[in-house]
Amino acid sequence: MTDASQDRTLTLGYSPCPNDTFIFHALVHGVVDANGMRFTERLEDVETLNRLAAAAALDVTKISYGAAPALLRDYVLLRSGGALGRGCGPLIVAREPFTREQLAGKRIAIPGRNTTANLLLRLFAPDAEPGIERVYSDIMPAVERGEVDAGLIIHESRFTYPQHGLVKVVDLGEWWEQTTGLPIPLGGIMARRALGDETIRAIDDAIRRSVEHAFARPDDARPYIRLHAQEMDDAVTQQHIDLYVNEHSVDVGDQGERAIRELFARAAAVGIVPSDHPAPFLADEQVHA
Known part of the structure; x- marks a missing residue:
């Protein structure tokens, strides 16, 4: 892919938890084609990432879906790299x-x-x-x-x-x-709207490749995961990855998108989050063409 994203270094925030280090290892280490982009990672707990996103401090970042509606003026949700699923809620x-x-x-x-x-x-x-x-x-x-x-x-x-x-x-x-009846939407990935649609699609494509590489070659990321997993033993680390990384991490999918919109709607109905936000995803276009 040749576009405005080439030869750019972007900031990328995610947590030190095994699901995130598993997903992003190949991307930040240059293992997969990143469409000419390079990524400088910043690892923080998710609430810190939510606050950094509120300050528009990162180009691309993991966020809580609960925080996303308030961020949608500056950011747009990506389809890859998130955590949605069943049997994995708080x-x-x-x-x-x-x-x-x-x-x-x-x-x-x-x-x-x-x-x-x-x-x-x-x-x-x-x-x-x-x-x-x-x-x-x-x-x-x-x-x-x-x-x-x-x-x-x-x-x-x-x-x-x-x-x-x-x-x-x-x-x-x-x-x-x-x-x-829907999967639980926990955490998603957002990119700054100021990057432009073309670059945002290129970022989403690169993250999808990183997730697919992680599934295809899971042992590649093990040292990086262990580096950041702190006290977590290998068995719990693997349980964590198995629970939070799935087909919705490759692409949120129709059911995942319905779950996100349902969460936003329920929260807006009781006044917890704003209801007058921009569309959460790039408008009616396939990111992964």
Whole structure:
């Protein structure tokens, strides 16, 4: 592909979690054809990425779908590289079980106000108190120590919360799937609209190639994944990748797009996100022609 994207270096934000390092390894290391572009990565937790996107600080970035409506004036959603699926939603955990009605009086640690997890919590339990923000990796220890009554957990925490003596109160992804029949949209990739449609399509195409390479040659990314996975052992790392990287990561697909629009519509209907935003995807055109 020869276009305005050639010979450009772009900033790319994503998390150090295994699903993201698995997806983007080939792209940032020059393993796949990036349509003449180079990418400088910035690894941060997703709420930090949401805030960087709100400041239009990155050319391309992972974001929470819950934050996306407020970003759509400056950014557009890409079709590749995101995290959507089934059986992969956030959980509310606590030291002891309690009912949905009892959520209203609980102190709940959340991984960020703009996260999809917090949006789902607000849709599920609109009477719940505003959450107490913590870095996602600090939430289970805070619940375990009794600093908060419950925690809204994401990422690999869904595999490890029993090790902290915690119990599941509700699986918000399961609630979403039962309510809508759609996969849960967790995190997407956005590109700055100022880059222009042609460059945005080239970026999306390059990310798709990186995901396809990761599926075809999964061992290539292992050292990079381990470098950023910190305390996570290999078995949990693989569970994490298997859960969050799937066909929707190659292309969001019709069902994934319906799920994203449904999330936006439900949040807008109760005034959580703006309803007067631009179209989330490039207008009615196939990115991957």
